[in-house]
Amino acid sequence: MKAVAPSALSEEAMVSLLGREDAIHDSFFYLCGRLLSKKAMVLSSFSAAISNIWGLKERILIRQEEEDIFVFQFKEMEVKNRVFSKGPWLYNSSMLLLADYDGVSALEVAQLHLLEVRVVVRGLQIAMRNEKALTIIGRALGTLFELTRGRC
Template identity: 25%
Template sequence: MATSLVGRKVLSNKVMYVDGFLAVIRKIWQTREEVEIDQVTGNVFTFHFQNIEDKRRVISGGLWSFNNALIVFEEPEGKGDIQDMKFNIAEFWVQIHNASLICMSEEIERFLGSIVGVVVDFDGGEYGSYVTKFLPVRVLLEIDKPLRRCLTVDVMGDGVGSLMLVKYE
């Protein structure tokens, strides 16, 4: 199971053209070795990779979509019962805009990202410089919950909240 993934096309009620989906996925992933893809139900598929490196590259490649619908992956655990999988977590890069200069540090970037979701990664800018237009943070989000569009944070501890906008990539 170490080389397996289960994927589900979500956020869409459209009927999927399975052959087209399989052809597109195989082409855009460009794995070194063949990926065996099986349809489990209407929009749930299993992906069996020949090697762990191909699987890691696909996972780290970011969000995947087909016909403007997000594809969410889960790694099988335990017995790998697909009916127990929720398909409700996805990684996104978020941009936190309008952050004041006092917020331009690794510690604050991580804190602000943790308000949005579970922080996976962040980009401190070129050479560790945090003076940027926005703070980019990669977070795990529960996609079945509403997205935050802004953060109000009392950055100075004086009771005055600063409004920061959140944009999703």
């Protein structure tokens, strides 16, 4: 079989390699992430620490793909989903932003500039416990995705 340089492949050939059910790919599951820190970091120490923080039995494989973007490789989808849904995560007092990643797409499309958090406002006066006031408060904190009112 003759090897072909990626640049010599037609767009149709690339789509057939990557875009169908019988695509050639590995059997791993991925997250990509960005650590919001300017501190220097040793990748092996980061891998050991984050594996421990996430409660993993084995050390996770991490690849540094760009200066500040990491790809985390998981053997099981359930473990990846648990890590992704249980955040936010901190490493060395710095926030780690995570995004789901398919292992194929360009890393630039990953949403690594937003962090979705749930905020509970306690002690709010009764007159401020209405949808209009809560929407204003929510927008002041950032982008408001959902408003839920519960007991205060």
